[in-house]
Amino acid sequence: MLIVQKYGGTSVGDIERIKNVAKRIVETKRAGNDVVAVVSAMAGETDRLINLAYKLTPDPDLRELDVLISTGEQVSTALVAMAIISLGYKAVSLQNHQIKIVTDSSFTKARIRKIDAYKLNALLDQGIIPVIAGFQGIDEEGNITTLGRGGSDTTAVAIAASLMDYRNDIICEIYTDVDGVYTADPNIVPDAKKLDEISYEEMLELAVSGAKVLQARSVGLAMKYNIPLYVKSSFTDSEGTLITKETQKMIEEVVVRGIASDKNQAKITLLGIPDDPMVIIELFKAIADANIVIDMITQTSSVEGLTDIGFTVSKPDFKKAFEISKDFAKKNGLRNVEGDLNVGKVSVIGIGMVSHAGIASRMFTALARSGIKVQMISTSEIKISCIIKESDVEKAVKVLHEEFKLSETEQRSQRSKIKN
Amino acid sequence: MLIVQKYGGTSVGDIERIKNVAKRIVETKRAGNDVVAVVSAMAGETDRLINLAYKLTPDPDLRELDVLISTGEQVSTALVAMAIISLGYKAVSLQNHQIKIVTDSSFTKARIRKIDAYKLNALLDQGIIPVIAGFQGIDEEGNITTLGRGGSDTTAVAIAASLMDYRNDIICEIYTDVDGVYTADPNIVPDAKKLDEISYEEMLELAVSGAKVLQARSVGLAMKYNIPLYVKSSFTDSEGTLITKETQKMIEEVVVRGIASDKNQAKITLLGIPDDPMVIIELFKAIADANIVIDMITQTSSVEGLTDIGFTVSKPDFKKAFEISKDFAKKNGLRNVEGDLNVGKVSVIGIGMVSHAGIASRMFTALARSGIKVQMISTSEIKISCIIKESDVEKAVKVLHEEFKLSETEQRSQRSKIKN
Incomplete structure (x- = not known):
């Protein structure tokens, strides 16, 4: 089996942790697998470098910012490769320009276009462990780019996907400082349960709805190429969470998989808009x-040719969006525009939801019973989200976690089947 | 005129100094020159990175060591380029893989094989200031290499040489924390004079004889391509020292240019070797x-078919060389082998020396008059070196500086002619 292991900043945070990472990689190799490691910068290093730039100028050139911060991952690759070699195994560090992770030229937020895995596969065939700098790439002209915060997850999945031309039986393991994906944020719900398994779609909704375990981009990429993701802690040996294609069992057995919340929301409502799509x-x-x-x-039903429209944006975007809305209202002679920064979102997520009646009404009833007023609702096949008062968010998460009995969920585990 | 400016580690040691470097580069550009900057890692950074490696393992892999330490210069290139851009000028940082400074694969002590200056020249034609990472290269397979300590000087000269296909009128300026080349070490001889000008050959002898201003390799390269080197401080505006081809004036006017010393010497003497070249x-x-x-x-004249041979090595090599000599003596039945770690070297250097009689005798007389015993002598066209007791080295430098009246030397200055 080919295992792509991604180690985040805290996992390579100091020399002792780097030694542990090397041990884990070597154990995986010794168990008969091929291993590719993808590493982030040592915790704190990227911030240190960014601070240097901002001490120099309030408006650093973005191309040069990427040149600067990409050194963080380069340091990690060299140290992890050294540590593996000192354990008697073969390893080489590889930078963006050495394996040609080609991105577009959007400095500080580039997107991967292609990876030529030929060299990587040749190294694996020679029993060498490649240690790849996460988070970065190179554009068509050879400029250094970075993928944005959390981009190392995306690098790991993209590397795994690129190797599908040469290998099957590939899994991508994401080592981080949390030990998996939970039914809710354990800081809010102390008896939240770790999920053994979750579908890409559910994980994507969780990520977008504010769970910070994985970058949504990397989940979307894994889903596209159908690469299993296994999220686990690099500090413990406890089992993590497998993110994989939905199974029939998933759809049939479990309805609600988790509760997500996001306080970074603001609401704008326009009253009395002409009900004209243009x-x-x-x-x-x-x-x-x-x-x-x-x-x-959300849009209310039309009354006398007029309708009300509500929408949400992130809090930092509120001011600008509110101005645009007011200009629009003025131009179109609307009755009123309302803005509210004190809102948050709570979401119930589960792939089986669509075929189970009554989830929405159970959700609204539970919230109402606890005195939480729902201001907006949006539904998708695997998610129901409600906008509520920001100060109600924690309470809502607890109430819903209780209502859907998530601490009692009997968790499936297919991990052992996939691992062996 | 094309000016390649190399800034050492102390010159880019912190954010304020980097701003000053950017100002100096911009002023040079504004004066109508094309500028290429070559930068070292911020002072202390290379040592910090090497320490990380040795904390991990006592025997770090050399390929990975180069990957690790080369990040130091990359950080400097990004910060200097940002600083130039923030002053309103165009700049791009360039790493080894972006301008293809191709070296052999001797990690940690690679030698430059070729540089393709096409891209560099194109950038200069567009009015862009390239900021190049010194000290490093890339081998034919794309592995990162480094040139060894002080290698940034060599990078700067090599870059200047590579641009000779496209430009003439090139000078290489080396900014450092001393303000030029002196007639002797100012720590030993307080009234040592700064030289306005010195020939490559003299500078080479000074560098090899222990003056630490420039790496001998870079002087040799400059001599080969006849590129003027100008060494000056980045902290003052005082004039530095121009290192250039010998001129007729140099040969005729001045005899002794400087006194160099080197305490890193050890002496081994073998007595009674058969006078047989084999x-x-x-x-x-x-x-x-x-x-x-x-x-x-040194070899004494033969007496009854036997001769004495003395030679010197650096102090760290003494133990090994002494063992080899003793084995050799035993095998060949020699009378005696003597070793002495307490020696040093003092050298008188000057390109005009060869045509002036009596320099050697003045040197020996001055030393003898001061009670300094000469143990070995070696002469070349532009240098006379003596091995003396290590504890006599400072005294010898002072005595010879005085004997050849170096603090009174009227210094030539051709700098202004060459600059304009």
Whole structure:
């Protein structure tokens, strides 16, 4: 089996931890697997480098910022490779320019275009463990780029995907400082349970809805190529969470898989808009032109040719979006525009939900019984989200975790089957 | 004019100093020159990285050591480029893999094979200031290499040489923490004079004889391509020292240019060797096979078919060289082998020396008058070196500086002619 192991910043945070990472890689190799390691910068290093840049100038050139911060991962690759070699195994560190992880030229937030895995596969065939710098790439002109925060997860999945031309039976293990994906944030719900398994779609909704275990981009990429992701702690030997394709069993057995929450929400409501698609499109186009992402949108049914529209944006985008909305209202003679920064989102997530009636009504009833007023609702096949008062968010997570009896969920474990 | 400016570790030692470096580069550009900057790692950074490696393992893999320490220069290139850009000028940082500074694969002590200056020249034509990582290269397979301590000087000269296909009128400026080349070490001779100008050959002898201003390798390279080197402080505006081709004036006017000293010497003497070249070659082959460099060799005239041979090596090589010599003596039935760690070397250097009689006798007389016993002598066209007691070295430097009236030397200055 080919195992791509990604180690985050805390996992390679100091010399002792790097030695442990090397031991874990060597054990995986010794067990008969091929291993590719993808490493982040040592915890704190990226911030140290960014601070150097901002001490120099308030507006650092983005190309040079990427040249600067990409050194963090390079240091980690060299140290991890050294540590593996000192244990008597063969390893080589590889930078972006050495295995050609080609990205576009959007410095500080580049997207991977292609990876030529030929060299990587040749190294694996020689029994060598490649240790690859996560988070970075190189554009067509050879400039150094970075993928944005958390980009090392994406590197690991992209490396795994690129090796599918040469190998089957590939898994991507993400080592981090939490030991898996939980039914809710354990800081809010102390008896939240660790999930043994979750589908890509559910994980994607959890990630987008504020769970910080994995970058949504890396989950989407894993889903696209159907690469199993296994998230686990590098500090303990406890089992983690397997993120994989939905199984029939998943759909049939479990309805609600987890509760996610996100306080980084703000709401804008426009009252009395003409119920004319061309007018409404004009509003959303103006907001999109300002590079603002809209999360939820609701529209009430039309009364006398007029309708109300509510939508949410992230808190930092609120001010700009509110201005655009007010300009739009003025231009179109609307009755009123309301803005509210004190909102948050709570979401119930589960792949089986779509075929089970009554989840939504159980959700609303539970919230109402606890005195939590729902301001907006949005539903998808595997998620129901409600906008509520920001100060109600923790309480709502607890109430819903209790309502759907998630601490009692009997967790499936297919990990052992996949691992062996 | 094209000016390649090399900034050492202390010159880019902190954010304020990096801002000053950027100002100096921009001023040079604004004065109508094309500028290429070559930068070292921030002072202390290379040692910090090496310490990390040795905390991990007592015997770090050399390929990975180069990957690790080369990040130091990468950080400097990004920060210097950012600083230049923030002053409103165009700059790009360039790493080894981006301009293809191709070296052999001797990790930690690689030698430059070729540089393709096409891209560099194109950037200069666009008015862009390239900021290049010194000290490092890339081998034919794309592995990162480093050139050894002080290698940034060599990078700067090699870059200047590579641009000779496209430009003429090139000078290489070496910014460092001393303000030029002196007639003797100012720590020993307080009234030592800064030299305005010195020939490559003289500088080479000074560097090899222990003056630490420039790496001998970079001086040799500059001599080969006839690129003027200008050494000056990045902390003051005072004039530095121009290292250039010898001029007729240099040969005619000045005899002794400087006094160099080196305490890192040890002496071995073999008494009563058969005066047979084949036997003597055997000794030096055994020492060369142990990778030990011999500095001076003297041989007395033969008496009854026997001769005495003395040679010097660096102090760290003494133990090994002494063992080899004793084995050789035993095998060949020699009378005696003597070793002495308490020696040092003092040298008088000057390109005009060869045509001036009496320099050697003035040197020996001055030393004798001060009670300094000369143990070995070696002469070349531009240098006379004496091995003396280590504890006599400082005194000898002072005595010779005084004897040849170096603090009174009227210094030539051709700098202004060359600069404009």
